[in-house]
Amino acid sequence: MLLTDKEAKELIKKVLSFSKADSAVVTIKGGNSSNIRFAGNSITTSGSGDNLTLEIVSNFSKKSGSASNTTLEDSQIEEVVRNSEENAKLSPESKEFMLPLNSGQSYPKSKEFFESTASLSPSDMASSVSYTLKTAEKNDLRSTGYFETDEAFTAIGNTNGLYAYHDNTFARFATTMRTQDGTGSSKIDRSFADIDNLKINELSDRLSERSLLSQNPRRLEPGKYTAILDHTAVCDIVTGMFGYMGMRSADEGRSFFSFNGKGNKIGEKLFSEMVNIHSDPSDALAPARPFTDYGFPVSNTSWIKDGVLQNLHTSRYWAEKSGRQHVPYPTNLIMQGLNKSVEDLIASTERGVFVTRFWYIRSVDQKQMLLTGLTRDGVFLIENGRLAYPVNNFRFNESPVNVLDKIIDMSSAEKVVGSENINARTVVPALKVRDFNFSTISDAV
Amino acid sequence: MQNNSNESDMNRREFISNSAAGCCGAVIGGNIIENAFSAGIITGDSSSSDLGNFLNMTQDDFRKLADTAIFTAGKNGAGYSDLRICRNRNQSVSAREDRVQNISDNSSLGFGVRVLVNGTWGFASSHLLNEDSIAKMSILACEMAKANSILQKTPVELVHTPSYTDSWSTPVRINPYSIPISEKIERLLEFNNIATKQGANFCDSFMWFINEWKLFASSEGSFIEQDLYRAWVQANPTVIDKATGDFGSRKTLNAPMSKGFEYVNEYPFEEDIRTAVDNAKMKLSAPSVTEGKRDLILHPSNLWLTIHESCGHPTELDRALGYEANYAGTSFMTTDKLGKLQYGSELINMVADRTQEFGLATRGYDDDGVKTTEWSIIKDGVFVDYQTTRDLAPLIGNDKSYACAYADNWNKFPIQRMPNISLQPGRTKKSIDDLISETEDAILILGDGSWSIDMQRYNFQFTGQEFWEIKNGKKTGMLKDVAYQGNTIDFWNSCDALCSEEEYFLGGSLFCGKGEPGQISPVSHGSVPARFRQVNILNTKSQI
Numbered sequence: 001m002l003l004t005d006k007e008a009k010e011l012i013k014k015v016l017s018f019s020k021a022d023s024a025v026v027t028i029k030g031g032n033s034s035n036i037r038f039a040g041n042s043i044t045t046s047g048s049g050d051n052l053t054l055e056i057v058s059n060f061s062k063k064s065g066s067a068s069n070t071t072l073e074d075s076q077i078e079e080v081v082r083n084s085e086e087n088a089k090l091s092p093e094s095k096e097f098m099l100p101l102n103s104g105q106s107y108p109k110s111k112e113f114f115e116s117t118a119s120l121s122p123s124d125m126a127s128s129v130s131y132t133l134k135t136a137e138k139n140d141l142r143s144t145g146y147f148e149t150d151e152a153f154t155a156i157g158n159t160n161g162l163y164a165y166h167d168n169t170f171a172r173f174a175t176t177m178r179t180q181d182g183t184g185s186s187k188i189d190r191s192f193a194d195i196d197n198l199k200i201n202e203l204s205d206r207l208s209e210r211s212l213l214s215q216n217p218r219r220l221e222p223g224k225y226t227a228i229l230d231h232t233a234v235c236d237i238v239t240g241m242f243g244y245m246g247m248r249s250a251d252e253g254r255s256f257f258s259f260n261g262k263g264n265k266i267g268e269k270l271f272s273e274m275v276n277i278h279s280d281p282s283d284a285l286a287p288a289r290p291f292t293d294y295g296f297p298v299s300n301t302s303w304i305k306d307g308v309l310q311n312l313h314t315s316r317y318w319a320e321k322s323g324r325q326h327v328p329y330p331t332n333l334i335m336q337g338l339n340k341s342v343e344d345l346i347a348s349t350e351r352g353v354f355v356t357r358f359w360y361i362r363s364v365d366q367k368q369m370l371l372t373g374l375t376r377d378g379v380f381l382i383e384n385g386r387l388a389y390p391v392n393n394f395r396f397n398e399s400p401v402n403v404l405d406k407i408i409d410m411s412s413a414e415k416v417v418g419s420e421n422i423n424a425r426t427v428v429p430a431l432k433v434r435d436f437n438f439s440t441i442s443d444a445v
Numbered sequence: 446m447q448n449n450s451n452e453s454d455m456n457r458r459e460f461i462s463n464s465a466a467g468c469c470g471a472v473i474g475g476n477i478i479e480n481a482f483s484a485g486i487i488t489g490d491s492s493s494s495d496l497g498n499f500l501n502m503t504q505d506d507f508r509k510l511a512d513t514a515i516f517t518a519g520k521n522g523a524g525y526s527d528l529r530i531c532r533n534r535n536q537s538v539s540a541r542e543d544r545v546q547n548i549s550d551n552s553s554l555g556f557g558v559r560v561l562v563n564g565t566w567g568f569a570s571s572h573l574l575n576e577d578s579i580a581k582m583s584i585l586a587c588e589m590a591k592a593n594s595i596l597q598k599t600p601v602e603l604v605h606t607p608s609y610t611d612s613w614s615t616p617v618r619i620n621p622y623s624i625p626i627s628e629k630i631e632r633l634l635e636f637n638n639i640a641t642k643q644g645a646n647f648c649d650s651f652m653w654f655i656n657e658w659k660l661f662a663s664s665e666g667s668f669i670e671q672d673l674y675r676a677w678v679q680a681n682p683t684v685i686d687k688a689t690g691d692f693g694s695r696k697t698l699n700a701p702m703s704k705g706f707e708y709v710n711e712y713p714f715e716e717d718i719r720t721a722v723d724n725a726k727m728k729l730s731a732p733s734v735t736e737g738k739r740d741l742i743l744h745p746s747n748l749w750l751t752i753h754e755s756c757g758h759p760t761e762l763d764r765a766l767g768y769e770a771n772y773a774g775t776s777f778m779t780t781d782k783l784g785k786l787q788y789g790s791e792l793i794n795m796v797a798d799r800t801q802e803f804g805l806a807t808r809g810y811d812d813d814g815v816k817t818t819e820w821s822i823i824k825d826g827v828f829v830d831y832q833t834t835r836d837l838a839p840l841i842g843n844d845k846s847y848a849c850a851y852a853d854n855w856n857k858f859p860i861q862r863m864p865n866i867s868l869q870p871g872r873t874k875k876s877i878d879d880l881i882s883e884t885e886d887a888i889l890i891l892g893d894g895s896w897s898i899d900m901q902r903y904n905f906q907f908t909g910q911e912f913w914e915i916k917n918g919k920k921t922g923m924l925k926d927v928a929y930q931g932n933t934i935d936f937w938n939s940c941d942a943l944c945s946e947e948e949y950f951l952g953g954s955l956f957c958g959k960g961e962p963g964q965i966s967p968v969s970h971g972s973v974p975a976r977f978r979q980v981n982i983l984n985t986k987s988q989i
Contacts, residue, residue, distance in 0.1 A: 042598035123592035444899035
């Protein structure tokens with residue numbers, strides 16, 4: 001159920017009117033979501049959902065408890081409020097308790113709701129992807145994919161009178177095309193707030209070409225290679241690093257960003273000077289919610305500038321305790337690129353490996369920020385400025401910091417969806433990096 | 446992806462949620478769990494089951510809702526339709542040392558209407574449970590099916606199932622919702638206290654109770670009510686070596702099960718927590734393993750996850766047919782290998798069973814309304830069958846479904862999910878001590894650790910919680926940094942000894958991930974300790 005700003009405000013007021021706690025925060029999320037899935041060039045399932053979740057966190061002094069439900073009925077709303085209060089009373093005092101924020105917060109502008117996306121009816125979805133299935137069929141490929149559109153809202157209110165509302169739309173197209181013999185595979189995954197940015201036919205053409213190219217991979221020994229990581233692979237590297245960029249873990253000496261016993265590495269040049277990363281809910285390509293789940297404004301923040309670390313995310317509690325500013329976790333990430341294409345990066349490479357995607361990335365060592373994972377859906381050897389032939393998949397062991405420090409060149413930035421963070425709003429370039437560590441061969445396709 | 450930051454920032458959770466943890470099943474920790482909570486949901490009215498009790502609705506009221514869905518769908522062209530009304534409740538309490546970390550109580554109620562119009566599926570769902578809303582969603586589901594039929598190459602066919610009017614509940618002895626939260630907190634703090642007294646520097650622990658109530662009604666005349674319960678409690682003590690700054694931890698070895706609060710009283714937590722602390726200390730000073738080929742004895746607390754990844758996932762028929770190629774992956778066990786592939790040695794018998802006592806995938810009926818059953822997946826080492834649903838079974842020429850359809854909530858389309866799949870005990874009497882005494886040189890592994898397996902399920906790498914060196918029939922001491930890596934076929938064919946049924950142990954996970962949009966599913970895997978010859982052992986420290 002998509003509530004308007006006014007409807008959500010009234011509902012929150014009603015929920016809070018039941019509250020007997022010292023303080024409380026209500027979050028309501030809802031919307032309409034539709035999807036279709038296909039496999040073997042034929043539709044398999046589809047779905048449409050009308051959702052709403054109402055969550056309340058009640059506090060008595062420094063004790064907190066929460067409860068949630070999907071209801072709109074007064075009696076059940078009251079029951080959710082009572083449950084959260086009972087849970088709070090049973091809970092011991094939290095040493096890190098923070099009072100709800102005051103009203104009067106001011107939020108950056110962010111336009112993430114597009115009529116173009118919202119107006120697509122569930123019944124229109126099939127025609128949007130019919131070209132994809134036909135293209136696969138024509139090229140003797142097997143397409144399997146997923147197409148989703150959403151309209152949604154988030155509203156937050158608390159007993160101090162704070163109120164925030166954001167609505168957004170979302171359209172995602174993700175498709176894998178495999179060759180009939182199962183030796184070749186390629187995938188494309190894109191999402192936008194404005195469906196007009198989602199060029200499904202163009203993406204489908206590119207996908208079928210790349211899938212045919214990936215057929216019959218040859219054996220390539222593991223080792224360190226110059227690698228060109230396509231946008232999607234870079235997305236996983238960058239978002240993978242962000243989880244570690246916390247002030248507290250740095251201050252407590254538990255993180256890569258700790259500085260030998262005296263604080264953190266802010267102000268240090270840790271990456272190639274080509275690296276510039278910021279977050280900005282007002283970004284036109286990757287708009288995002290301009291406030292946190294407790295209603296704090298998320299503003300334009302520089303994280304890395306010319307390779308120098310500018311900021312680490314800092315919770316309200318840790319900010320107060322350490323006398324710093326609260327730096328909320330970003331709601332989007334934008335890494336600047338250069339005015340070049342991926343083809344330009346390949347053309348300038350004598351010998352290297354082109355990686356289209358990563359998969360199944362897991363942390364190996366937190367302090368060194370070492371990640372492991374697999375390549376998937378197309379790896380190619382580059383020789384003399386062109387893709388020579390497809391090669392096997394690899395397992396890799398690499399640190400995002402190393403990758404971002406060993407940059408030789410980069411392409412223009414695009415909004416893409418990574419394997420590990422499908423809802424992240426991320427804009428990144430493709431990267432050409434030195435000595436990427438491919439540790440072992442993986443036989444799977 | 447795991448996150449190392451302790452800063453509790455809700456935005457981060459949102460930003461990184463929906464990780465492709467996937468397909469791997471058994472994600473313990475990390476985002477799948479958070480997703481589970483956001484998908485799950487609950488308020489704590491402690492009344493249970495009687496049809497509609499919590500909704501103040503009678504059986505007639507539900508019949509009326511079902512009739513509305515089925516009548517409206519029929520009028521709009523559906524040859525088949527079903528209505529699923531679900532209420533999922535999810536209660537969790539967690540504690541660290543002497544403090545409570547979190548108490549939450551979530552509930553989610555809604556319905557989904559699924560229709561088949563001219564051989565194409567349509568599905569629509571809503572949190573508003575009333576006749577108008579049901580009629581509206583039935584029409585929308587039919588509209589979607591009609592519009593989507595332009596992409597249908599071959600019409601969907603459903604194998605026959607008898608119709609049932611029935612109700613089924615997990616046999617629970619103590620309803621977990623009848624126990625006050627304060628008592629649950631007390632038990633957790635007691636667990637942490639035991640660990641600290643035993644010498645742990647830290648201990649975190651949690652309790653989760655899940656209740657899934659659902660009503661299924663179909664145009665074929667079925668009317669089935671089910672009330673499912675699951676429980677999981679775990680403690681994880683950590684010890685720190687002050688001299689080196691190294692830390693080691695060892696979780697309790699129990700797995701989640703379909704049980705009520707009696708689960709908390711039945712497992713010997715106190716004893717296992719003390720052992721966990723002692724063994725975590727021992728692990729800190731244990732020698733690091735030498736790489737190379739070694740024999741392995743795998744305890745069921747470790748082997749369940751290997752069964753899950755290397756037998757459970759590749760024998761999902763939808764994966765084998767390529768339905769999951771865009772996310773979870775495909776399978777090396779393709780349909781041409783059915784009845785031919787020597788999957789494992791002759792000792793290997795894997796049985797799928799959705800009726801198994803305490804199994805997490807156990808229930809009376811699946812979300813197609815098919816009565817659950819048991820069947821062989823691997824027989825005397827040979828791959829003999831898949832997991833199926835009503836719409837998948839005809840694709841390999843089967844005339845009945847094995848009842849593997851499941852949707853994790855009212856707003857999801859049911860897809861093929863894993864039944865409990867278990868390795869059958871050996872026929873000759875053998876205890877784990879017997880097995881150890883018959884083994885010259887091996888490593889014994891207990892508990893599950895990290896895992897990684899490729900998208901076709903050939904190559905895997907697993908760690909564990911405890912690693913013991915076996916020399917000349919005796920446990921000689923502990924090892925650390927052990928991972929075993931293998932190829933599914935080589936691994937299961939190298940199995941040359943199984944313990945007998947006295948050693949049977951049920952492992953499992955609440956969070957097997959699959960599908961788009963992502964869904965979680967609970968599943969158990971039982972086994973006995975088993976020996977595998979000449980498996981590749983890696984040292985996890987030297988991989989870095």
